[in-house]
Amino acid sequence: MRLIKKTEYRRYEFDVSPQNQSHHDHIKKIYQLLEDYFKNRPDCDARRIILNSGVKGRRQYTINFTRLDESQMFELAFAEYIDTGGFKYE
DSSP states (O other), rough: OOEEEEEETEEEEEEEOSSHHHHHHHHHHHHHHHHHHHSTTTTEEEEEEEESSSTTOEEEEEESSSSSSHHHHHHHHTGGGGGGOOOOOO
């Protein structure tokens, strides 16, 4: 399930508001993978925040990378979870 959305070259968004139990389980798994990824890469320069998305009760985990190469490494590590909406960021 591709829950992480790439919205720009260095920006990713991850909806952390579950819609059902199965969705909650996927969110929990991916959230833990994200936390482990950044814990194991302390030099990775990325701004990570959880924001209310403006829609009632919706929250998004947003990741903004400072450098393009760090964004590309992240994309390689999480390729199976990232949706680009059909757009190729090359």
